Amino acid sequence: MSIxxxxxxxxxxxxCQLAPIIPVLVVHDVSHARPLAEALVRGGLPVLEVTLRTPVALDVIREMAKVEGGVVGAGTLVTPDDVAAAVNAGAQFGVSPGATDLLLDTCEDIGLPLLAGAASxxxxxxxxxxxxxxxxxxxxEASGGVPTLKAVGAPLPQISFCPTGGxxxxNAASYLSLPNVVCAGGSWVAPSDLVNSGQWGKIEALxxxxxxxxL
Structure with missing residues (x-):
């Protein structure tokens, strides 16, 4: 069904309104997928972005999609093949670092809501x-951070953003204080050392x- x-x-x-932070996740071991997702959801972050940067990313999405209360999306969508694979794995939304007509066409045709990237x-x-x-x-941050978003918000108040990258x-609270920011993406809530050592309680606390x- 198209969208x-x-x-x-x-x-x-x-x-994006479900929580102030969307964890940006790079997962290398499928066995970590469900306990990681469960820890993040228990901690109040139900929206999970799994980046397609590892060979097991699609399997991670499949596992996380089974976690009750979670909303799992696929990040780093760049090609039509990425979009098709993400949807087949159970992704409920997509995220891209930028946007091309081909990528947008594919997401619209296949029915995947795309959070497309813009830096200007x-x-x-x-x-x-x-x-x-x-x-x-x-x-x-590399695109000017809070001051840039604040400046863009003046002439383009109808556009809302999820800042990600740095x-x-x-600095998260500064971003979230802007009227044109709904949420932000961050990787600090699931640091690789805690994930690799299975310290789910500490991740839940983060x-x-x-x-x-x-708030």
């Missing part, structure tokens, strides 16, 4: 022209702290 840009943005806005006013305006008003701002506990940001 319009407007419907995709509406769905992604609903997803022109990129954001082009996506808005197509019907997307809920975007990823990437790479956030967002950390030290998630719980992150879930309170911006």
């Amino acid at each position: 319009t840009p407007q419907a995709a943005s509406a769905r992604n806005r609903e997803i 006013a022109s990129e954001a305006m082009r996506l808005l022209e197509r019907g997307y008003d809920m975007l990823k701002f990437f790479p956030a 967002v950390s506990p030290s 998630a719980r702290a992150a879930s309170q940001l911006g």
